[in-house]
Amino acid sequence: MAFLEIENLSAFYGKAQALHDVSFDVEEGGAIALIGANGAGKSTLLDSIMGLTTTTGDMRFDGASLVGKSASHVVKRGIGYAPERFNLFPYMTVRDNLLVGSYTARDDIDKNMDMIHTLFPRLAEREDQETSTQSGGERQMVSLGRALMTSPRLLLVDEPTIGLAPKVCLEIAEVLRRLRGEFGLTVVITEQNANFAMTLAEKVYVMESGHIAASGTPAELADDERLAAAYFGH
Numbered sequence: 001m002a003f004l005e006i007e008n009l010s011a012f013y014g015k016a017q018a019l020h021d022v023s024f025d026v027e028e029g030g031a032i033a034l035i036g037a038n039g040a041g042k043s044t045l046l047d048s049i050m051g052l053t054t055t056t057g058d059m060r061f062d063g064a065s066l067v068g069k070s071a072s073h074v075v076k077r078g079i080g081y082a083p084e085r086f087n088l089f090p091y092m093t094v095r096d097n098l099l100v101g102s103y104t105a106r107d108d109i110d111k112n113m114d115m116i117h118t119l120f121p122r123l124a125e126r127e128d129q130e131t132s133t134q135s136g137g138e139r140q141m142v143s144l145g146r147a148l149m150t151s152p153r154l155l156l157v158d159e160p161t162i163g164l165a166p167k168v169c170l171e172i173a174e175v176l177r178r179l180r181g182e183f184g185l186t187v188v189i190t191e192q193n194a195n196f197a198m199t200l201a202e203k204v205y206v207m208e209s210g211h212i213a214a215s216g217t218p219a220e221l222a223d224d225e226r227l228a229a230a231y232f233g234h
Helices: 042-049 071-077 094-100 106-119 121-125 136-148 166-181 194-198 218-222 225-231
Strands: 004-013 016-026 031-035 054-061 079-082 154-158 186-191 203-208 211-216
Touching: 004 042, 016 031, 016 042, 016 054, 016 203, 016 211, 031 042, 031 194, 042 054, 042 154, 042 186, 071 079, 079 136, 094 106, 094 136, 106 121, 106 136, 106 166, 121 136, 136 154, 136 166, 166 186, 186 194, 194 203, 194 218, 203 218, 211 218
Parallel strands: 031 186, 031 203, 079 154, 154 186
Antiparallel strands: 004 016, 004 054, 203 211
């Protein structure tokens, strides 16, 4: 049994269907990437796992169904979410934004804060700074940190490199590797930057128009001439 299992998942915003029979899984401790152009359904897929859309099909995490569950239930089960939209409180400090994520893991606040400061020393240096005054890269760090404050076993990360400088992308990639290697998290990322995703994931799923058009290991997809030209720039 996989750690996260998604089977024939369709998602709807009102009467509009945004996902069509999506299926994939990820093993505990693994990392997968969902790549595709803007509007392919990547963010909707993560929102659906978090209980933020109307769905049909099956979703199971560590053997338990997520179908029909609220976002707070999903977080309490051990799934953290760093959305591409950040959803930070702009006039609150870095520390207070991080503490917002601790409401389901109050006994772990000090431990989790230490982990975040180890991963992102800049946030420790600027914990009293309002997030409205931070760079896009720093806000991405706060978004990831807030998801980590929930004590997740599975981390969903939506478009972690969008709009960021290459140097910051490398920092984010290194943190995601450390979260797996040092802290044992399972990671699911969505990305338009396919080359970034290929350096992190063991398996990659290509999304188009709300469905999975192709999947394989990074090596398998890189060897597909059509996919390589469309997504990897060669």
